[in-house]
Amino acid sequence: MTAEAKRTAFQELPFYSPQGQEIALFENAYQHQLPVLIKGPTGCGKTRFIRHMAARLGRPLYTVACHDDLTAADLIGRHLIGDGTTYWADGPLTRAVREGAICYLDEVVEARKDTTVVLHPLSDDRRTLPIERTGEVLQAPPEFMLVVSYNPGYQNLLKGMKPSTRQRFVGMSFDYPRPETERQVVMGESGVKTATAERLVALAGGLRALKDHDLEESASTRLLVYAGTLINNGFDPVEACRAAIVEPLTDDPETADALMEVVRAVF
Numbered sequence: 621m622t623a624e625a626k627r628t629a630f631q632e633l634p635f636y637s638p639q640g641q642e643i644a645l646f647e648n649a650y651q652h653q654l655p656v657l658i659k660g661p662t663g664c665g666k667t668r669f670i671r672h673m674a675a676r677l678g679r680p681l682y683t684v685a686c687h688d689d690l691t692a693a694d695l696i697g698r699h700l701i702g703d704g705t706t707y708w709a710d711g712p713l714t715r716a717v718r719e720g721a722i723c724y725l726d727e728v729v730e731a732r733k734d735t736t737v738v739l740h741p742l743s744d745d746r747r748t749l750p751i752e753r754t755g756e757v758l759q760a761p762p763e764f765m766l767v768v769s770y771n772p773g774y775q776n777l778l779k780g781m782k783p784s785t786r787q788r789f790v791g792m793s794f795d796y797p798r799p800e801t802e803r804q805v806v807m808g809e810s811g812v813k814t815a816t817a818e819r820l821v822a823l824a825g826g827l828r829a830l831k832d833h834d835l836e837e838s839a840s841t842r843l844l845v846y847a848g849t850l851i852n853n854g855f856d857p858v859e860a861c862r863a864a865i866v867e868p869l870t871d872d873p874e875t876a877d878a879l880m881e882v883v884r885a886v887f
């Protein structure tokens with residue numbers, strides 16, 4: 621299995637604060653064996669949501685971080701050589717199909733086009749996975765579910781998902797949570813008290829409203845959680861925000877100064 625793939629079997633339900641109807645929609649898609657596509661900026665809760673849903677539905681989760689070298693064999697499997705013989709090793713997608721697990725392909729648009737084509741027979745009503753190398757054709761059990769995510773912000777013409785792939789999925793758009801939800805998330809994840817969480821959320825609002833700076837993405841919920849964690853451990857809030865929010869967002873000193881002004885206005 622590729623180094624990026626991870627199998628998780630959950631004993632506990634990972635904390636997830638819903639943004640809308642996504643839990644009911646996901647459960648419905650699972651019951652009707654429909655694959656799901658989740659769009660949204662980085663750090664807004666997509667992965668946490670899927671971990672939560674896998675635990676809720678009682679299914680193991682295979683997570684694959686897609687990248688531009690990811691081949692179909694990385695997902696399906698390959699022959700390996702060991703002890704003088706060759707043997708077949710399932711990839712994470714094949715394992716998920718055999719086990720009736722949820723397979724989550726994170727940042728699927730990064731993967732090569734030929735890779736996404738292997739998803740086609742799995743993501744329509746055939747629900748099959750042909751393994752060319754071994755001649756097997758696996759029929760996915762009802763418990764198997766395919767979930768993909770991508771960040772529309774990074775998309776370019778070369779990388780967009782093909783309509784023939786997109787149109788096989790039920791789609792959901794995620795964004796940063798509403799302030800009240802985000803405050804709960806920051807408190808629950810970092811341990812800060814209400815007042816600090818409120819300031820961090822207000823800071824995120826201020827940073828997200830900055831339009832005239834050349835930021836690829838704005839402050840995510842994840843960054844607020846990081847800043848909260850530093851503050852909760854006794855770090856000065858302004859320095860915590862510099863380290864956890866401003867530095868990861870930009871390399872440009874002028875932009876960093878502008879972001880720090882917003883930080884100082886809040887803390």
Ligand code: ADP
Binds near residue numbers: 635668
């Ligand atoms: P994404 O997959 O969208 O990049 P993650 O799911 O990894 O983002 O979210 C980043 C972090 O933000 C999580 O580890 C979690 O601490 C927090 N988080 C964001 N949204 C939520 C939410 N709705 N409920 C609980 N935690 C959340």
